[in-house]
Amino acid sequence: AQSVTQLGSHVSVSEGALVLLRCNYSSSVPPYLFWYVQYPNQGLQLLLKYTTGATLVKGINGFEAEFKKSETSFHLTKPSAHMSDAAEYFCAVRGTGTSGSRLTFGEGTQLTVNP
């Protein structure tokens, strides 16, 4: 079975500061990994994904994430936070086998950006 742990349900940064949102996963097979963003009262939007190949993946809005197999991590970063980055962020993992195409989501991290 797959699982996802997002460390820190709330993260607060100043505008212009580094954003680091942590995600650790467990999977018995090489995983597919995703980060999504959700603004209030809206659906989730895909930020980036890792499937195979390059372990550093770049996404939209200046975000990137690095897949580290040895640490079973897929942390999301952005060098300089903007006020518009304030939202909830979800990490997700897809395993293989009988789970089919379903994803397992973390519980989310609420990002606050202070002026």
Add this chain to the structure above:
Amino acid sequence: DGGITQSPKYLFRKEGQNVTLSCEQNLNHDAMYWYRQDPGQGLRLIYYSQIVNDFQKGDIAEGYSVSREKKESFPLTVTSAQKNPTAFYLCASSNRDGPYEQYFGPGTRLTVT
């Protein structure tokens, strides 16, 4: 534009009534999903379907029912048996055989009083 539509955006019902939430996609995806979202609890999978006329229970299927008669449509019925139906409901779709990223609709906020 391709995407997923959910209607209505807000829905109000009296306790004891069944209510059906609509989800339509024009992305030609085989797989569709329903999630429930409560404050501070992330997303919980209710039902999913990987092909027309077939669906599987997710983690919290009790009190819900679905159908998948068309590839484009995956309606969710919240029955009177669901003890706490007030929540934000999200529909998503994806390719069944990869890539597996899910695309989400805008959500329906259901309030039952």
